[in-house]
Amino acid sequence: MSQPDAEYDHAKRLRERTTRSQEFHDRAKAVTPLGVESNVRAFDPYPFYIEEAEGSYVTDMDGTEYLDFLLALGPIILGHSHPEVVEAVQEQAATCDLTATPQPIAFEYMEKVTEMTPSIEQVRLANSGSEATMHAIRVARSYTGNDIIAKPEGGYAGAHDYALQSVYASEEAMGPEDEPNTVSYGTGIPDAVSETVVAFPFNDKEATEKILRKHADDMAAVIIEPVMFSCGCLKPRDGYHEFLRELTEELGIVLIWDEVMTGFRLGPQSAQGRFDIMPDMTTFAKVAGGGYQMAGFGGKKEIMQEIAPPEKDEAHKWNTAAFHGGTYNGHPVSAAAGLKTLEILDERDVYEHIEEMGDRLFTGLQEVADDVGLDVNVQHIGSMGQVYMTDHDIHSYRDTWHSNEEQFADWWLEAAGRGVLFGNPMQGERFFTTYSTTEEQVDHALEVAEAAFRAVDHPY
Structure with a gap:
């Protein structure tokens, strides 16, 4: 060659x-x-x-x-620009824009999310996957009283400081494969933040267990993609998620499934329905907004109630709860787009078609x-x-x-x-099929792919 x-x-x-x-x-x-x-x-x-x-x-x-x-x-x-989503957006935009007071459309959307997602009992909305994972981690820390989180090396869980750890780095910087170093991705991230994050190797049960047990007393959460699409497409092997679910339950560590990429993409119940795993918390975005800015996080009611301050501590209530806020949370236009998208996903043959393609x-x-x-x-x-x-x-x-x-x-x-x-x-990225993808389009794409493969193999 x-x-x-x-x-x-x-x-x-x-x-x-x-x-x-x-x-x-x-x-x-x-x-x-x-x-x-x-x-x-x-x-x-x-x-x-x-x-x-x-x-x-x-x-x-x-x-x-x-x-x-x-x-x-x-x-x-x-x-x-799916016509039904466009129509829902136009109707909402013409009816009511942002008010920063509760709007029914956002709650109708949240009800649909909880209806479709097995592990989510209560949910809050955000505007991006990064916001969703940031808030989920904060709530998990509040719930456990611990500071450390763990994430797989190579895993991207958002653009905030706590997530930009061990995403990309050299082999020398990453260190031993069975006990990786925590390496910040990019500049401007304080070392003190990196010290609160522990990396572990995806699909390695023995190394994962050793690392989690070592830090268990101080660990709030493990945040992980059910399929590691943050570095292409790494699928779980040999019961890795079943093992991790059992281990985190034993150690009292909150298991956060980062379904920003897989949520409502791998089925109406997302990856957790596909793999039959119930995480403690779930983050979602991307598909959830149908092309508009929508994200969220949810999970067990007892964990999500960390956001609600105790009624008895009225004088200092916001200092006794995990704060979650955002002017654009539950934006009515995005909620309308997301709700219509989820309804279509739940009622039609979308998954059968996109997976066939x-x-x-x-x-x-x-x-x-x-x-x-x-x-x-x-x-x-x-x-x-x-x-x-x-x-x-x-x-x-x-x-x-x-x-x-x-x-x-x-x-x-x-x-x-x-x-x-x-x-x-x-x-390290990935690509997708969509409901409008046809057999003819795929066949044409394969012809182009073959020509491109030949071009990089024999450029002349």
Whole structure:
């Protein structure tokens, strides 16, 4: 097998189709760092700027159309601008905007969340996955009286300081595989925060148990994705979640399932229904808003009641409870969009369709890569997965280090230049199918994927 030529421009086709975006990028960089609204949207040679989205497609400012499997990093499960969701949004926007007083639509939405999610007895709303995990961790600390939390290395649980620990780092910084160091991701995070977070290796029962038992007396919570989509797609193995549920119950540690990515994506009862595991707390976002800013956290009533101050301590009530607030919490427009989305998910054949399309797409990607002769390992569950540029087994975060990140980015650029977005160009991300995805679209995507695989294997 030939190796890609480092001088070959895999972005050439994309550059030719996005000249207006290239020019606009200079304007964007003048007003904001990197010329993007979020760091994850920046990539070389430059991001293209989207102006329209409908169904399975997005269109940039050059008029270039892309078959979209990025799907806004996961929220778009019914297809872009689903007409019933748009109608619900328009009706709510025309009826009542933000008031910062309770609005019935938010409670109707919360009732639907609790109806569909087995472990949630009470729930509160937020505006992003990061807010949801931040508040869930705070409530768990209040409930237990402990400060330390544990999370799997490689796991992204939001953009706040306590979550930006052991997300990405070098092997040297991470330290021993069976007892990893806690390493902050990015600058500006106090060392004192890192000292309250313990990392453990996903899918390693022995090491996980050793670490949790060591810190159990001071540990408030374990926060973990049921499927580690924060580093591509790492599926649980050998009863790992059953083991972790039993261990946290024994040790009195709150088990938080971070379902920001998997919530309402892996079934109407989310991943916990799929795996038949009942966490103590759950966080959700993305799909939950149907394309609008919606997130939340919930769980056992006795834990969620940490937010409510004791009535007897009226004089200092807010100092005797875990504070949760936010002007935009339960925004009526987002609640309307989320409620309509959840109703559709609960009543129609959405999961049957998106998982059929997911199997067709991800199985097909493995097949065409094998036909090309490229070392590729495609992992997926349901409607979401990732392509790893390696033939190495993928069970833990450190397994992903065997992937060729540059080759993945080149493959993505080749596919994007041909009009298909397989997520974004970062190996640690993932991509999805949606309700508007068709067999014809998947088959076309596989043709493009094969051409892109050949381009990175034999660039000339």
